[in-house]
Amino acid sequence: MKSPQPPRWATRLLETFCAPHLLEEVQGDLEERFHRRVAQFGERVARRRYTAEVLGFLRRRLNGPFALKRPRNEVSPHFFSNPAMLRNYVKIALRTLAHNKAYAFINVVGLSIGLAAAMLILLFTKDEVSYDRFHANHPNLYRITSKRIAPGGTLEGLEGNTGFFQGPKFTAGIPDIQAFVRFQDYLYDTKRGTEVKSQQVFLTDTSFFSVFSFPLLSGDPKTALRQPKSVVISEGLAQTHFGTTDALGKVIFFKQSYGEGVNGPFEPYAVTGVAKKCPQNSSIKFEALMPLVVKQEEIGNDFGWFNIFLNTFVVLKPTANVGRVEASMNRIYRADAKESMKMMAEKYGMKHREDYMLQPFTAMHLSEDLSANNGLVDGSNPLFSYLLSGIALFILGIACINFVNLTVARSLKRAKEIGIRKVVGGGRTQLTWQFLGESFLLCFAAFAFALLLVEAVLPTFNQLANKALSLSYLFDVKLVVSYVALFLATGLLAGFYPALVLSKYDPVQTLYGRFQLSGKNHLQKTLVVLQFAIASFLIIGTLTIYSQFDYLTHKSLGYDDTHVISIEKPGLNPSLDVLKAELLKAPGIVAVAPKNGGQWGTAAKINGETQVEFTYETIDPTYLPLFKIPIAKGRNFSPDFPTDSTQSVLVNETFVKTAGWKAPLGQVVNFWYNEEKYRVVGVVKDYHYEALNKKIGPQLFTMRPKNGYGKAFIKIKPNTETASLRHLEATFKKLFPFSPYAYKFLDVENRRQYEAEAKWKQIMLFGAVLTIFISCIGLFGLATLSAERRTKEVGIRKVLGASASSIVQLLSSDFLKLVGISFVFAFPAAYFATDQWLQNYPYRIGISPWTFVVAAAAAVLIAFLTVSLQSLRAALTNPVKSLRSE
Amino acid sequence: MRRTYLGEFEEVVLLTVAVLGEGAYGVAITDELERQTGRAVSLSAVHAALHRLEEKGMLKSRLGEATAERGGRRKRLFNVTVLGSRALSDIRAVRERLWDAISPQTLPAFGL
Numbered sequence: 001m002k003s004p005q006p007p008r009w010a011t012r013l014l015e016t017f018c019a020p021h022l023l024e025e026v027q028g029d030l031e032e033r034f035h036r037r038v039a040q041f042g043e044r045v046a047r048r049r050y051t052a053e054v055l056g057f058l059r060r061r062l063n064g065p066f067a068l069k070r071p072r073n074e075v076s077p078h079f080f081s082n083p084a085m086l087r088n089y090v091k092i093a094l095r096t097l098a099h100n101k102a103y104a105f106i107n108v109v110g111l112s113i114g115l116a117a118a119m120l121i122l123l124f125t126k127d128e129v130s131y132d133r134f135h136a137n138h139p140n141l142y143r144i145t146s147k148r149i150a151p152g153g154t155l156e157g158l159e160g161n162t163g164f165f166q167g168p169k170f171t172a173g174i175p176d177i178q179a180f181v182r183f184q185d186y187l188y189d190t191k192r193g194t195e196v197k198s199q200q201v202f203l204t205d206t207s208f209f210s211v212f213s214f215p216l217l218s219g220d221p222k223t224a225l226r227q228p229k230s231v232v233i234s235e236g237l238a239q240t241h242f243g244t245t246d247a248l249g250k251v252i253f254f255k256q257s258y259g260e261g262v263n264g265p266f267e268p269y270a271v272t273g274v275a276k277k278c279p280q281n282s283s284i285k286f287e288a289l290m291p292l293v294v295k296q297e298e299i300g301n302d303f304g305w306f307n308i309f310l311n312t313f314v315v316l317k318p319t320a321n322v323g324r325v326e327a328s329m330n331r332i333y334r335a336d337a338k339e340s341m342k343m344m345a346e347k348y349g350m351k352h353r354e355d356y357m358l359q360p361f362t363a364m365h366l367s368e369d370l371s372a373n374n375g376l377v378d379g380s381n382p383l384f385s386y387l388l389s390g391i392a393l394f395i396l397g398i399a400c401i402n403f404v405n406l407t408v409a410r411s412l413k414r415a416k417e418i419g420i421r422k423v424v425g426g427g428r429t430q431l432t433w434q435f436l437g438e439s440f441l442l443c444f445a446a447f448a449f450a451l452l453l454v455e456a457v458l459p460t461f462n463q464l465a466n467k468a469l470s471l472s473y474l475f476d477v478k479l480v481v482s483y484v485a486l487f488l489a490t491g492l493l494a495g496f497y498p499a500l501v502l503s504k505y506d507p508v509q510t511l512y513g514r515f516q517l518s519g520k521n522h523l524q525k526t527l528v529v530l531q532f533a534i535a536s537f538l539i540i541g542t543l544t545i546y547s548q549f550d551y552l553t554h555k556s557l558g559y560d561d562t563h564v565i566s567i568e569k570p571g572l573n574p575s576l577d578v579l580k581a582e583l584l585k586a587p588g589i590v591a592v593a594p595k596n597g598g599q600w601g602t603a604a605k606i607n608g609e610t611q612v613e614f615t616y617e618t619i620d621p622t623y624l625p626l627f628k629i630p631i632a633k634g635r636n637f638s639p640d641f642p643t644d645s646t647q648s649v650l651v652n653e654t655f656v657k658t659a660g661w662k663a664p665l666g667q668v669v670n671f672w673y674n675e676e677k678y679r680v681v682g683v684v685k686d687y688h689y690e691a692l693n694k695k696i697g698p699q700l701f702t703m704r705p706k707n708g709y710g711k712a713f714i715k716i717k718p719n720t721e722t723a724s725l726r727h728l729e730a731t732f733k734k735l736f737p738f739s740p741y742a743y744k745f746l747d748v749e750n751r752r753q754y755e756a757e758a759k760w761k762q763i764m765l766f767g768a769v770l771t772i773f774i775s776c777i778g779l780f781g782l783a784t785l786s787a788e789r790r791t792k793e794v795g796i797r798k799v800l801g802a803s804a805s806s807i808v809q810l811l812s813s814d815f816l817k818l819v820g821i822s823f824v825f826a827f828p829a830a831y832f833a834t835d836q837w838l839q840n841y842p843y844r845i846g847i848s849p850w851t852f853v854v855a856a857a858a859a860v861l862i863a864f865l866t867v868s869l870q871s872l873r874a875a876l877t878n879p880v881k882s883l884r885s886e
Numbered sequence: 887m888r889r890t891y892l893g894e895f896e897e898v899v900l901l902t903v904a905v906l907g908e909g910a911y912g913v914a915i916t917d918e919l920e921r922q923t924g925r926a927v928s929l930s931a932v933h934a935a936l937h938r939l940e941e942k943g944m945l946k947s948r949l950g951e952a953t954a955e956r957g958g959r960r961k962r963l964f965n966v967t968v969l970g971s972r973a974l975s976d977i978r979a980v981r982e983r984l985w986d987a988i989s990p991q992t993l994p995a996f997g998l
Contacts, residue, residue: 022933024910024938024959024960025912025949025959025960025961025962026912026933027957027959028952028959028960028961029911029912029913029929029933029956029961030929031955031956032913032953032955032956033913033929035955053928054928055927056928056930056931057929057930057933114904285926285962377984437985647991648924810955
């Protein structure tokens, strides 16, 4: 018969509330009485009385909380209050690290890579987000933008730029707008002695320095831009021109690079201010500022509202309501431009509506639709930031997971220590704190190492990201706080799970050697699969980018760009024949052909009233032969046909297709706004006149005399670069003493088009290598664990005659299976992603199965190498050692 | 006279500890009290009084042997200290002086 027991819940209640040093005697007394009562009165009465007595003890609060009293000098179990325990913890932690140097090192390195990636991204994001916030007028600064609405009401497009009118007219009519400033990108040539160079200059209003916060080293910001023919230069430019920043009052000679002043004399501009270097996180970066002068005829220009070529910024009153200001802007626009709009609708069929809006200044940098352009710099795609943040978070996550895996794996060796600690009285919380503390120690070491890593990698990162970040950024309070938060979060994340798992070990099992790792490691296995899936994905991505890049840079452009030098000379027309004659005197120079400067595009009518847009090229008969561009039908321009320049045009094959012409020769192209009609005399084979990431569009060639040439291409014989360049330079300077001379090799320039792709290539490569490295760490941890777990099994197999290689095979096959599973996830995702990415390129490679095969092989090989180290070690251990403890 | 503040219950418990001599622990004291005073005494009250007395320095305690009846738990045995015995005799002296000072025939007689 079971002996009667006092009610358990009452006992538990007592245990909870009674002071521990009194608990034993109280419980003993209660139980003694209970048993006596059972003998006297029976069990039920005894239980009732027991409960009553327990409650009595709890009720004793009336005389002071008796049972709750604790002796005054009891030692708190928390280790913070006890230096002896702390010393022990530190000693054990250091010893553990010293005994497992390899693992500690790998752990720290893995975690520090993750931390370094996260830190770099924090720096990057901080910089991106902080753009343009340094201006004093900051929350009230806006840019005037507009959207085009088609007659049906659909949005046709967004425009970030304006013309001359918007700034002054809106400011005059709306009291909430305090000031406006226009900012126009322009090119001037400067002359120092005989040297002529191009200089980017910004034309702006006198309000520039009161709207924006760009401090001046010398000069008065209020009057600096008041006089025409004055210029404010940056301290860098002052150094270049005068060797000192004390340039106030000095004179620089400028002339316009294009436009009406292109051949004019150099005129002296007085330096009215020297400005400090623009900060790194500014969309406005200037070397030279000049006052914007709006000519009289511009003010009355009917098209004034519709010419778009500069940026206008306004400062609103702090109390202004943006919506109401926008409404007022549109009211003024419709009133002032009523006549012009009617004229545009009649003459040019311009039926769409313009709605003006205000874009906050700080939103420009990260905006995709209304980006910082036309003189503003560093317009950034937020996609880039999101992607980088994603990658960094991901790497950090994986690093933490690996840390967890490795720590748990190594903990087997400490099972006995944990058992003993528990036996002598350590509580679970105490143990948890101990292991958490060890993790924090490692994390701290990783953090310090990560800082060093960041410092080392920063220059490369800056180059990749087009920034000038430096560690001095770190002294920003918010960033320091975020780094500390990062450290704490990582330490907790990485240390929490192992601490929990380790403190759970049962002392009986560990000390009697019955310790076995429970469970099938589902968590760890899933993590390894995940890591390898991502690693394979990145390998495939990298391989794809590499081949696409290769393709882009090696694909035939449809014309011969080798050994071709290009020079710029606006207003070339009058001097073209002289230039050709002079240049061809050199033996190395084979041909010279002109073209319009920049990229022109326009529209014309064909087939009656159909309007087609096309790229508009102004050339001469030597152009197409110089580049070896074949003519598919008809003929090239030729001096034998003197009417070519006024009556003939050439079109390319895409033009013919777009126009739907079956017989292109003889078709009419109507430039109706100039009232000129031309006939097609030849069809040019399509060639890539733009970078390969743009589709070939319709192209039309003309020799119209009124169009200006702005460039010249010079074809030279191979290996005659030096001589030809020397001759070219001499001729140019003789003919155009007032124009800056700069030459480019066309094939080099064409390579430069793919800078963005080159960057992506590098980033993917880094990402892939890092992920693979970290995945290997993870796999290494798992392999260690498994090898440790199976030492006895391996020992027995060896004793029974298994060879080392069969054991390696046995141990590795598990992991190779995991890697195989990861492919199942990685390949479809990779296929989808690469397909999407390649859609951006009209000319692209196909996705070949070889990429996947190579990626799979690479992943398997890497996994095998990682695992085989441990498997080999397990296979080579002396079975005596592993079986001895049986 | 030393100022000793001892409640009535505490005084009785202290006396009982003295009566029991070596075997003075919670249950024994409670049983003895019940026998002597004839009223039900709660174990918790006795424990509270014992520990208050120990804090005041009137008792000293030690942990004794465990028995199976107590579920293997030890019992706490109490002994009266010098301070405790002084307190007791002081109280006794006061009482006796007061009793002696009562003139005969003052207290109403009650049946034998």
